[in-house]
Amino acid sequence: MxxxxxxxxxxxxxxxxxxxxxxxxxxxxxxxxxxxxxxxxxxxxxxxxxxxxxxxxxxxxxxxxxxxxxxxxxxxxxxxxxxxxxxxxxxxxxxxxxxxxxxxxxxxxxxxxxxxxxxILNCMLNKQSYFAINEFMVCKDKATRMVSYDLYIDDEFVYQQRGDGIIVSTSTGSSAYARSAGGAIIHPKAAVMNIVPICSSKMTTGPMIISESSTVEIRVKPWKDGKAMFAVDAQDILEETQSIKIHMDKNxxxxxxxxxxxxxxxxxxxxxxxxx
Known part of the structure; x- marks a missing residue:
């Protein structure tokens, strides 16, 4: 009816x-x-x-x-x-x-x-928390420059990378920008996080799916005259920082x-x- x-x-x-x-x-x-x-x-x-x-x-x-x-x-x-x-x-x-x-x-x-x-992701920048339903993203501020960063998971070094950026998404966000960047679609009941590099300079660096109990750290490094930009659910954050820590919120x-x-x-x- x-x-x-x-x-x-x-x-x-x-x-x-x-x-x-x-x-x-x-x-x-x-x-x-x-x-x-x-x-x-x-x-x-x-x-x-x-x-x-x-x-x-x-x-x-x-x-x-x-x-x-x-x-x-x-x-x-x-x-x-x-x-x-x-x-x-x-x-x-x-x-x-x-x-x-x-x-x-x-x-x-x-x-x-x-x-x-x-x-939901809890992203810590400069001792301030930001929450993301879909994703947290680090990206370059200039079309002609890359962003350089180190990736750590649970305090363990994973890789150093240069490229257009990196996305850390929830299962909800896996069907959004992370999918467009080449990540997998993840069912909402899967207890995982999705890490998707954007246009990496190293072809061997691909998307990773990790436990939602993990903590992800992205350490941004200087690269020529380019700067890193940050976004939470496609909203820019105007913050100068060298390190971002991301984990799943308890709620x-x-x-x-x-x-x-x-x-x-x-x-x-x-x-x-x-x-x-």
Whole structure:
């Protein structure tokens, strides 16, 4: 059964016979539009309170694309509350629902969902922590220069490298930039980290998959007049540093999906995985 937004909002569905699991929801969108107000009306109809502060919420409900989801997932991680995405963007790989799936939204709000707990990277730069849902990246600041670095895992030297940079990703981020750079797609339940060099000068240096209990250290070294840049989930960090330490945070991010969610089907539909 597919619900029409107007049908739901105007009372075509008997909401009084359904008791929502989530009583307080933080509804978020960059730049509110018609979809935002439609969802808010639905929440009101289901007697769900829209709160202003995340610490008051039992759920963060996000309307937007993957960038919006990454932004809010870090807040969900901070307050240890689940997050649910409704895709309004181009790809929407992290979103559980499309905007047209009103029935799926109602079902999840009523407690019919799968909770998907995902790891998150804790990146330490100059004694300050940054969190990454997808990846942490070191890259060159000039197109004509390389970045030079040493890689250590659990305090053991692995290799010295020059190239365009290096990516350390979670299993979630393995299907994002790390995949484009030649890394493997990793199932979210795999307890690993993905290390992917970008255009290495040494052809023998390839991607590595290591235990998520490991600590990765990247020691940046001077190389001619080039400098290293740092990014967390595609957001630049303007920090001067020689060493970055990365490990998995003890807390995870809790994504919600409909009961019919299938990771491999998502790869097929969103990334055309396996198509000829």
């Amino acid at each position: 597919n619900y029409d937004w107007a049908y739901v909002i105007l009372g075509g569905v008997d909401m009084e016979t359904q008791v929502a699991k989530f009583k307080r929801v933080k509804l978020f969108q960059f730049g509110e539009n018609e979809a935002f107000f439609e969802v808010r009306q639905l929440l009101n109809k289901m007697a769900i309170e829209c709160v202003d502060q995340e610490e008051e919420a039992e759920l963060i409900l996000v309307l937007g694309g993957d960038g919006t989801m990454l932004h809010q997932a870090k807040i969900a991680h901070q307050y240890q509350i689940p997050i649910l995405g409704i895709n309004l963007g181009h790809l929407g790989f992290l979103a559980a629902l499309e905007h047209s799936d009103q029935e799926g939204l109602i079902d999840i709000l009523n407690g019919e969902y799968i909770e998907d707990s995902r790891p 995870r991010v809790r994504f919600l999906h409909p009961l019919h969610y299938n990771y491999y089907r998502t790869l097929q539909t969103k990334l055309s995985h396996g198509e000829l």
